[in-house]
Amino acid sequence: MSQLKAALNQVRDDRDQHLSEYKELLSIPSVSTLPEHKGDILRCADWLAAQLKQAGMDNVDIKDTGGHPIVYGESLKAGKDKPTVLVYGHYDVQPADPFDEWDSPPFDPTINGDYIIARGASDMKGQIFAQIKAVQALTAHGDFPFNIKYLIEGEEEIGSENLDTFIDNNSDLLQCDVVLNTDACIFDKDQPGITYSLRGLAYFEIEIRTCEKDLHSGRFGGSVRNPIHILSELIAGMHDDQGRVTLPGFYDDVRALPQEERDAIAQLPFTDERWRKMSTSEALYGEDGFTTKERVGVRPALDINGIWGGFTGEGAKTVLPAVATCKLSTRLVAHQDHTNVPAMLRAYLEAHMPDHVQWELRDLSGGPAATMDRHSPWMAAATAALHDTFGKDTLFSPEGGSVPVVGMMQEKLGVDSIMLGFALPDDGIHGPNERQYLPNFYRGIETYIHYMIRLGDITP
């Protein structure tokens, strides 16, 4: 029996075991942004390191980054005639609040029909875990078909703060021909898809202070500035009537859309009605002159991610607040440079901020947009593997989310990434009741097996 067939048989036999380990992984609340979960982060890194050892990886190590550590492992026994592939993933997750909107506890994985519900189920513990299970199955039935390295980080949800320095300091260790980035979606339950472009991110916090302490809104109301009013006016001015972002120069570097690309996007089996339902909103809304798929895939956006100020408790407190704060993020497309956005936002704020107000712009995180070559042998192997499992041709789709590491790998290691993962667009990642469609978790393991066998056939 071939290594392929033996590995496929084994993962079919081991589904219960895989599900049970997957649940174990999901029950670790590895929330990277909250300091109180530092211990869980380390526990999650240890758990994955053990899995890599079980998959036959050498030099498995929890590598310090100054922030949350990176899980590394490698198997270089295939020799230099074979490709070297760097598998990228992250083991950290977004915070789970608002907790009361979850139907089951976010870190107590719950099966509901074909879905498993938990924070991180889809983004992205399910994906990296499926990939490792595929490697374990292959190494159990023969030599591993190429050289593989793992870089699994713990800071993706907080902007991969220490990743660029880590890559700079370990560029020899991480040298590779291509990155297999498992932090990815397919198009639909039974329709394989690969993301060929990703938006960049620039994330900020803006704080406005008008006085030193909260005031009584009766005594002072009408005689001093209210920071919530100022912040609201600034936010209201950040979009024009056409739904365009008004930060000065924001569109200067945005790539013009070739008609052929617009046609290809229009051909995707994407419908506004389905997207609207997925968004759970009553109607869609966005920049004039572009379709919904273009708005999220190839056009930039600006959103306020959170806002707070004054009294937010129950009842009526007659306070005139001293401070108002918001979180703001921009989603960027080629060829916008995320490092230019802070200056644009600062210019906007300087132009519109009233006098006699103290304010601060904090740059929280950012990452470049990325566009991938759809015609490389790595991509051809991926679409073939997807066809092996799903029996269908792959659709190429531009996606709205940001995977800054893709741009980083292009910049620092000079390699493209193949986005191959089995999340679905309606998994509700970052929100309550995040879920993973289990049939595709199992098909994902099999697809990775097919893909890795095919990667072994490529001459680097």
Place this chain on the structure above:
Amino acid sequence: MSQLKAALNQVRDDRDQHLSEYKELLSIPSVSTLPEHKGDILRCADWLAAQLKQAGMDNVDIKDTGGHPIVYGESLKAGKDKPTVLVYGHYDVQPADPFDEWDSPPFDPTINGDYIIARGASDMKGQIFAQIKAVQALTAHGDFPFNIKYLIEGEEEIGSENLDTFIDNNSDLLQCDVVLNTDACIFDKDQPGITYSLRGLAYFEIEIRTCEKDLHSGRFGGSVRNPIHILSELIAGMHDDQGRVTLPGFYDDVRALPQEERDAIAQLPFTDERWRKMSTSEALYGEDGFTTKERVGVRPALDINGIWGGFTGEGAKTVLPAVATCKLSTRLVAHQDHTNVPAMLRAYLEAHMPDHVQWELRDLSGGPAATMDRHSPWMAAATAALHDTFGKDTLFSPEGGSVPVVGMMQEKLGVDSIMLGFALPDDGIHGPNERQYLPNFYRGIETYIHYMIRLGDITP
């Protein structure tokens, strides 16, 4: 020795004891808006009831209102040739958050020079407590000089929700010639003042929902409405370039200012620079065409008291929120009717709310504005008592705060209120480090003694 002199001597001797009991009262966190303080509210009511008994009051009772109870007590032995005065106060306080902006714990009263620092020190436990101590001193040295009734409520800071029904149901019990409202300020440390007008209040919560659940801001950003953007646009539109409120009809009933009143206001020893310092802001701001004192005293205002939505924790969560909420209050002047404001605000929201958005306007509390007769005998007795203690003539000042009960007493019992209390405008009420100037706490007790002796001389 006269009753006056004996009472004055006694309160001078008892200052340490008064301070110690005052601290006891301040240490009860009687926060009316927070359900978890229900027990403290009841404890505070009991504490005051015991004080009233000690002051020789009859029929002392903790009266149920459906919400937080009212402390009642009376002494009607003076007979019908003497006036009947209803003393009003409240024993509830505002929440103390943000706790980290307090230099000492808000419910652990702390002396700092001439000040005592605690939530409720100025608003208004210090005032009602001083008045009761004055009554105790008088009853210890003779018959009480007039008929007195107490109504001390526990819901002033949440809009006196049950007070109007209580007054309706107890109009005989509460019958009186005048109200002595102790929830009041004087003008300056050594300058007595009496408030002759108060602003009304209408307080709301607005909630905007654009989808059922929070979304991923990368995946969906640019394709759906963001409720924080909508709320910001609505807030930004609530004032025009002249700092005027844009709610339809908002100024229709606002009393035109007679030139003589503007002249009198201009004569008050009020300076913008002092007000600005008191506000701890770098500059003042408000409606064009009016002075600062007019803006807070005799012109209406609208303020957002709080706002929240999306991710408000540490770090960068890339969420596109489903809901945004704010608290909004208007401060009203004669002859604006606070019951008209909900319809104005609703009309504004209906006119400016985008389609396909779910929203709710919640009416939280409200109360009428009030203007008092400056030439009544009750007022003359108050200014004379202030002269007895401070040696100065009283200034009459319009104030920005709301004491809805003043309007309610006019409407329901047909009586004016005399606003006589010893708080200072810079006590920082409702904010962190609320304080009471102790020399005026003691002068307050003495002024109340003088005032009550003088009230006994008035023929009702």
